[in-house]
Amino acid sequence: MKHPVRRWLIGIAAVLLLGTGALVWLASTRLPSDEEVAARISEAFEKRFGVGLKIGGAHWTLWPSPVLVLSEVATDQPRPITLRRITLQLKLRKLLHRIVAIDEAEIESLVLPRESVRAFRGKGPKPKEGGDIVALSAPWALAPIPLEKMRWRDLVWIDRRDIALAYDGDIDFDAHWRPRQARIERAGASPPARLRLDREAGRDRWRTRIDVGGGTWSGVTLLENLPNDMLRVSAELEPRQVDIEGLVQAFGRRTAVAGKVSGQTTLVSEAGEVGALMRNLRTHTTFSVRPAMLTRLDLAKAVSTAGISRGGTTPLDELTGILDTQGTEDGIVMRYTELKARSGMLTASGNLRLFNRKLDGEMAVDLVDGVVGMPLKIGGTMSDPEVSLTGGALAGAAVGTAVLPGVGTAIGARVGQQMERLFGADEPAKKKAPPQPQKSPGVSR
Template sequence: MKRPLQRPLRHWLIGIAAAVLLGLGALAWVVSTRLPTDDEVAAKIAEAFEKRFGVALKVGGAHWTLLPVPVLVLSDIATDQPRPITLRRVTLRLDPAPLLQRVIAVDEIEVEGLVLPRASVRAFRGKGPRPQEGGGGGIVALPAPWTLAPVPVEQLRWRDVTWIDRRDIALAYDGEIRFDPGWRPRQARLERAGLEPPAQPVRLRLDRQAGQDRWRTRIDAGGGTWNGVFRLETQPDGKLQLSADLEPRQIDIESLAQAFGRGTSVAGKFSGTTTLSAEAASTDELGALIRSLRTRTTFSVQPATLTRLDVAKAVTTVGISRGGTTSLEELSGTLETQGTEDGVVMQYSNLKARSGVLTASGNLKLFNRKLDGEIAVDLVDGVVGVPLKIGGTASDPELSLTGAALTGAAIGSAVLPGVGTAIGARLGQQVEKLLGGDKPKKPAPKPVPKARPQPRP
């Protein structure tokens, strides 16, 4: 199963940060100086950006007006990087009334065509905005006596914001968010854009509950739902904790994977429960909060199909087995995920599968598309168990007898062909364990030299 929350949430926050930094910095300068030309606005934004981030910025065009409301439009923006971050267009609309009190409040920011290559975004880690309580301090430096409104940005919209991941897979998102004070989302929507059938829509919606740091969460994915509640807590020591309880219901695995440009070796619809947790040292480390994200999903797929493996074939043949399919009445287990600098680690545990032909149990790790795990397959209602090694990649998985079982399988086939192979494989594994085969072997003791006979006097 894929995890549809972690990466979309991170992309959403990055898009917000980029738009707010560009927009508020530009508007603060516009309203605190003489009326500048469009070229002067573009030059000032590029200068301020490079000073803040240490990366040069090209602004292809800038246009602003004061009537009927102040509006700033920037176009064809690109960072000076080997693979630049690009922005086709960003529009900022200012609320004119607070300007009389030298307060800046943005009615709306609209972002169109933002492209975020992962490697380029990483260059800004630790340099981005740091939202704080009480009006958004730390977002942008304003010239005195200008200040930000309690809600600096009322609404942010984005369309065709594309994240390019470490495997060069580009995923586009549309969405919008309305803010309460303290940069808390009042309502939010995030949606995978440009999906083609048979992929089902993937959409996240958040609604804040009675001004608390709790959000009703509704997720449409794979033709099913993944609903629940998100919570955000600030501890007395300043530590920020994010948690969620969600309930996936009848989510089609293949459709969900396709929506995020991935493949899967399992077909079927799953239901279960999901818990999510993350933490950071303070509210100033929002990026660290996202990177620490962990999820745990207990799932059941009824019925299920292994679309790239034939387990029965692997059991009855000695050697590596690839391809084929396996129909299952049920596949269940627990999936835990943890983000790292090099990708997401997916750990499957307590896997159990059953069909009219076999039952199986085991564990599996998936990291950087590589599979590593073991399963025990029972052919006769738990009486005959065959230990199999899972290897290969997510797109080309393979099954083979474990090294411990190969000798036993050969012995079993000599005694009783067919079932004898399975029995022998199981016996081979158990005998190895009894003999300490799973532990490091101790070096053999060195032979004690025999005493040499003494010469006669």
Template sequence: MKHPVRRWLIGIAAVLLLGTGALVWVASTRLPSDEEVAVRISEAFEKRFGIGLKIGGAHWALWPSPVLVLSQVATDQARPITLRRITLQLKLRKLLQRVVAIDEAEIESLVLPRESVRAFRGKGPKPKEAGHLFSLPAPWALAPIPLEKLRWRDIVWIDRRGIELAYDGDVVFDTGWRPRQARLERAGASPPARLRLDREADRDRWRTRIDVGGGTWNGVSLFELLPDDTMRVSAELEPRQIDIEGLVHAFGRRTAVAGKFSGQTTLVAQAGELGALIRSLHTRTTFSVKPATLTRLDLAKAVTTAGISRGGTTPLDELTGTLDTQGGEDGIVMRYTGLKARSGLLTASGNLKLFNRKLDGEVAVDLVDGVVGVPLKVGGSMSDPEVSLTGGALAGAAVGTAVLPGVGTALGARIGQQVEKLFGEEEPAKKKTVPPQPQRSPGVSR
């Protein structure tokens, strides 16, 4: 290469570098200091949500790439929402054009107490506002994809009972804040509890894969923006061989049923903003558990004693039914309907409601050796369930025992229950009379 040409190339490169440096220097002289950045973000947050925000540290830099780091962030609440660090990587070219385009955001150690999050209800972005939590002063604007990738580690949700659940995950966005790909998983869960979404082309339809309890819960999810500006999310999923104990343990809960279930699930949620959308979630799952075990109840014992029964186990060949869940202001209501259980010892059918860990339901039990249709009341809690006869059924059982032990007890209880339904429950203040222990008919199992 001739020396004049080389000198020209070196000169052009030097001019480009100097020009870029000059642009960065000019842009940097117009940017606020780290302290001013922290103050402006705090003020904008309080203006938007009506809740103060404390920022322990803020750092802003343009070189070698634009970055904004906030650390030790906390809301001004009795039990604050806290954030150890958030890092935003911005695009320099867009920034110089006064366009906000975040290449990647990373959240580390965000703690969300339920009662503190409730203070933000109704203040989240509406569908048409989803592009801007904070208004940008002219001439600044948002890019068509304001945030391309979001990653989070150790986001902790603390529920009303103080149970802490940590989540990791990431999401890659398309325009309109549609996830192109997303992953959410329970940190440290074994076996893994993980949700993955993959968008199908440019449609508002996602392939949905869930791994939990050693099984799968796969299907398709849909998103719709309705004419009244509300959002609607729906899904059709197929649970396959999911271990119930593994499922609930992954989310810090306990269960009174053991076994693996399969079935069909439909899901729908509809609301005008994200928080309300989550709270409105309704699911319906038809399920079959083969085999199953009631780990804290002995139904056969409850039938043969005609009294309150706690503890024990009931092995079942199969348990089927439908579970409906409905979110609300105070938690999730779970309703089990059409429950049917069978084993070599007994068959049973009934319905059950579970809310705030309290059980309320009825079940009718048939023993294979002739005791038919004994009506039992299910109560107590998930950690200490109990079955018993209602007041009317107890009175009927007492009559049945006097007339005919065993089968007479069951028939009397059944008649007593029907009379009770016709004339109403007895007064709560009245004490229920427990009948004498019935004699066992020949062949009646315990």
């Protein structure tokens, strides 16, 4: 699942921040009107975050139980964060003892554009603070579990590519904002894409199950408090028979590889601020896909033409490798290493870097007919990948073909590539076929 930690943390912040108004009017000496409640919430929000807040409607009641409802809420930003409706149900008995406790919070249609959410960076709770976002003046205090349960429907995250993804879910909390149980689901995804967390006996350890792409990606997640007010989240997960196309389509993406993946994943993130955990997330996955299909590349064609090749498919008996990911300010960098592909017609090995949908890598391909180790450069984008020889490798391939067909082509290409690395920069191969070899006496074909 993408961004599971971010989703529930942002949801918690929204509930507590908008609930500030409830704390204000409860502490006052008279019961304010709905308009006054809305005005006080907006004022408190702007004071806390430096961003204005517009509230279309507010309504509250004390009997038979305290309830606060806000509707048509929007931040004052070029592309606002919007909220159709939030309902907070508070515990009357706790309020009578001047203790604030929210029994349930329900969020409907919260839209979170990435560029707008970034305005709140550095303003979230620190781990040492236990997640408290509101400060109460005496004699008021927060309950040990300020929020018992939170539910949301149609929470939409809009990423930097303007892809909008909706999520439904619910969380039951223990003390210190530890989820006792949590469920997050991609709304409308088929097959289902959902995350389930179950806390183990009050420990900072959660059984983790992800259902996605018709398979599972399950294991254990840990939370640790580190020195210097740092927080660490880590997980050990095992993908099992996850359909790659189903996985990426559930999150509005496309892939150039088809098949079912299994393997082992570790993830870790450390940060001094809760909101930075997702930005600092790193993952390491060893994987195998049996069988597999490259849906936009024909490696055999690329080798046989010794030139730029786009399109086509490559069926594989097996594809294995290691995937490392690292979050950055501009997206996630994905590095594939120790890639090995095998089929009845070829074997290949290489490395690949993917960032902002741009491909950059190298691969050596062996064909069954005797071409060994043909070096190829991988470029283009995820939607339009291409393989080619660099200029030096292309020239070497032409010489190798002239001297000795077949194996000579690959050997010449490798020599040309290494010479290019030593004496010149890698330049993309021009889109033209290599020169035709001349027949030489004594050289059989």
